[in-house]
Amino acid sequence: MANTIIVGAQWGDEGKGKIVDFLTEKTDIVVRAQGGNNAGHTVIHDGKKYVLHLIPSGILWPEKNCVIGNGVVIDPVSLLEEFDKLDGQGILISPDNLVISNRAHLTLPYHRILDSFRESGLGGKKIGTTGRGIGPTYVDKSERSGLRMSDLFNQKKLVEKIESKVQKANSLLEGSDVEPLVTNQIIEELNSAASRLKPFICETTTYLHERIAEGKSLLFEGAQGTYLDIDHGTYPFVTSSNTTAGGACTGSGVSPRNIDNVTCVAKAYTTRVGSGPFITENQEFSDRMHGMGREFGATTGRKRRCGWFDAVLVRHACRLNGADQLAVTNVDGLDGIESIKICTSYELRGETITTPPADSEDWEDCTPNYEELPGWGDEITAGAESIDSLPKNANNYLDRLSELCETPVKIIGVGPDRKETLFRD
Ligand code: GDP
Ligand code: IMO
Ligand code: MG
Numbered sequence: 001m002a003n004t005i006i007v008g009a010q011w012g013d014e015g016k017g018k019i020v021d022f023l024t025e026k027t028d029i030v031v032r033a034q035g036g037n038n039a040g041h042t043v044i045h046d047g048k049k050y051v052l053h054l055i056p057s058g059i060l061w062p063e064k065n066c067v068i069g070n071g072v073v074i075d076p077v078s079l080l081e082e083f084d085k086l087d088g089q090g091i092l093i094s095p096d097n098l099v100i101s102n103r104a105h106l107t108l109p110y111h112r113i114l115d116s117f118r119e120s121g122l123g124g125k126k127i128g129t130t131g132r133g134i135g136p137t138y139v140d141k142s143e144r145s146g147l148r149m150s151d152l153f154n155q156k157k158l159v160e161k162i163e164s165k166v167q168k169a170n171s172l173l174e175g176s177d178v179e180p181l182v183t184n185q186i187i188e189e190l191n192s193a194a195s196r197l198k199p200f201i202c203e204t205t206t207y208l209h210e211r212i213a214e215g216k217s218l219l220f221e222g223a224q225g226t227y228l229d230i231d232h233g234t235y236p237f238v239t240s241s242n243t244t245a246g247g248a249c250t251g252s253g254v255s256p257r258n259i260d261n262v263t264c265v266a267k268a269y270t271t272r273v274g275s276g277p278f279i280t281e282n283q284e285f286s287d288r289m290h291g292m293g294r295e296f297g298a299t300t301g302r303k304r305r306c307g308w309f310d311a312v313l314v315r316h317a318c319r320l321n322g323a324d325q326l327a328v329t330n331v332d333g334l335d336g337i338e339s340i341k342i343c344t345s346y347e348l349r350g351e352t353i354t355t356p357p358a359d360s361e362d363w364e365d366c367t368p369n370y371e372e373l374p375g376w377g378d379e380i381t382a383g384a385e386s387i388d389s390l391p392k393n394a395n396n397y398l399d400r401l402s403e404l405c406e407t408p409v410k411i412i413g414v415g416p417d418r419k420e421t422l423f424r425d
Helices: 014-022 076-088 108-119 134-143 148-152 155-173 183-200 203-214 245-251 284-290 312-321 360-365 392-405
Strands: 004-008 029-032 040-047 048-052 065-068 096-099 220-223 261-267 270-272 304-306 325-329 341-350 352-354 366-374 409-412 421-422
Touching: 004 245, 004 312, 014 220, 014 261, 014 325, 014 421, 029 203, 065 203, 076 183, 096 183, 096 203, 108 134, 108 155, 108 183, 108 261, 148 155, 148 183, 148 203, 155 183, 155 360, 203 220, 270 392, 284 304, 312 341, 312 392, 325 392, 341 392, 360 366, 366 392, 392 409
Parallel strands: 004 220, 004 261, 029 065, 029 220, 065 096, 261 325, 325 409
Antiparallel strands: 040 048, 270 304, 341 352, 341 366, 409 421
């Protein structure tokens, strides 16, 4: 298969994990290049559910290789918990099927604490982070004071840096009810994690280029989504990495010249977890989804906010990621809805706009313009085994999404299982 980047076109949780898992069959190596364990990618097959946070979804295929690239931020303790959980589910993880970049930055206990501390200080303006310490880890990376995977094996540097970080964090926390951090405790935990992780750590950029030279194909598993991107998202209600296609290259050291295909993944409607603008949010639609037991976050269990498909967002996402095709998941989530809305433009203070605004105050003043398409009544898409067996109106809906997003919908999801994925011409 061509070297492919999978990227979320909305606010995350588009079903990237499921699409990556489905495409892994025809690829050799699956790569994560940004984000951390804020990600939660659900894959279901043979009646078993797997939720991946840091480890690429490709790990579920025994004969495939996986890479955690330099752009990922890694909480070593949480990574080992993920190893153990997957091991308990019968998934074997070894340096033969997983390698981890020596340049990846470490998320440490003080990052998690600072994340929550910062959020609690923001009151009504909080971002609604996953509380995994992602923002503070990328702050240290940009500020050039972070620790990287390779530093786990340099005891002197590790102790010095952690001591100074703990001192700073504790002085910030002074007067709060948060327990002060203890350097030795952190070092002990890290040393025990380091000895388990050591065999996995290598220079993954060279590893990937050697595999490319051997003719192996790569599948990049994006985390989060376009509108959580630090540059292109609904700033400041975003995550702290570049979640868009370019992030796959900087976060792995693989050149754009080596990329053949970009596939944007979107849900057939929209969801968002955490705070921030959401033009097509709809309470009735959210209640319907939650009533059906759908749309609860894979990482934090929070209820996802839900609304209609926003073609303004997805069209722009397809452009800026250079999407060759769209994968639309959860089409079955629209089964039984009489009339389906699609947002085609926004009204902003008397002006009609067709691209997302930059400013958070502009976002607040936008209202959606909708077109409405008939649903597919009593017919269902759930579990459909072929495109031809889909209700006509479902195919019409997907055709309309292709038109509005200026990108063909070539893959669809009609259920959470690996096999409930269909190719469309
Ligand atoms: P990711 O973060 O983009 O990998 O997505 P998540 O796993 O966080 O959330 C997607 C949710 O939708 C998960 O519960 C998936 O099992 C589920 N899912 C994915 N595709 C489909 C689909 O086509 N139909 C249904 N019913 N569920 C789906
Ligand atoms: P996957 O890969 C959905 C959201 C958080 C919050 C904002 C910042 O499963 O699609 P952070 O902890 O990153 O500092 O939080 O980003 N967020 C996600 N929302 N899916 C994700 O990942 C997310 N990762 C972060 O809810 O609004
Ligand atoms: Mg998710």
